[in-house]
Amino acid sequence: MNGFRKGLFATILAIVVPLAHADAAGSTFDGTWNVRISSSSQTCGNGSTVAIGINNGQIASSSAAVTASGRVADAGSISVALSTGIKSAVGSGRLSGTSGSGTWHGAMCSGTWTAERM
Numbered sequence: 093m094n095g096f097r098k099g100l101f102a103t104i105l106a107i108v109v110p111l112a113h114a115d116a117a118g119s120t121f122d123g124t125w126n127v128r129i130s131s132s133s134q135t136c137g138n139g140s141t142v143a144i145g146i147n148n149g150q151i152a153s154s155s156a157a158v159t160a161s162g163r164v165a166d167a168g169s170i171s172v173a174l175s176t177g178i179k180s181a182v183g184s185g186r187l188s189g190t191s192g193s194g195t196w197h198g199a200m201c202s203g204t205w206t207a208e209r210m
Contacts, residue, residue, distance in 0.1 A: 121146050121164045121187050124210045129196065129203065136201035142174065143210070170194065 129140045144160045145152050151172050153160035162172035168187040174180065174196075183205055185194015192207040 119148050120166075121168065121209075122148065125187075125192070125207045126210050127205055127207045129205050131201050131203035133201055133203075136198075136203070138203075144172070144207075168192070 123146060125144050125146060127142050127144055129142065131138050142153070142158050142160070143155055146164055149164045151160050151162040151164065151170070153174075157176055159175045160172060162170065164170045164187060169184070170187055170192065171182070171184045173182050179198065181196045181198035181201070183194055183196030185205065185207075186192055187207065190209040193205065195204055196202065
């Protein structure tokens with residue numbers, strides 16, 4: 093029985109320690125970010141800006157008008173989903189230090205985004 097307890101404890105540590113490390117690394121990007129969304133199509137609009145918040149690597153909107161969700165990985169790669177009303181889009185890219193960039197696409201539009209930590 094003693095060997096079973098040691099094995100169980102080792103298994104729990106093997107699972108929990110990497111998860112705790114990932115959360116700590118994700119917090120590097122915590123804060124409010126100003127994201128400028130651009131599209132090359134006039135019908136899709138151009139130049140929208142939205143504020144998002146990152147807390148412990150999790151993305152949430154900082155605006156009541158836009159719902160944001162997603163995750164920032166340890167190395168800064170980001171995946172995000174934005175929606176407002178019936179419109180929605182998904183994006184991906186990379187954050188580094190106080191800035192970031194990437195691409196996005198929705199049902200009928202696509203483009204690029206840039207981000208700056210506020």
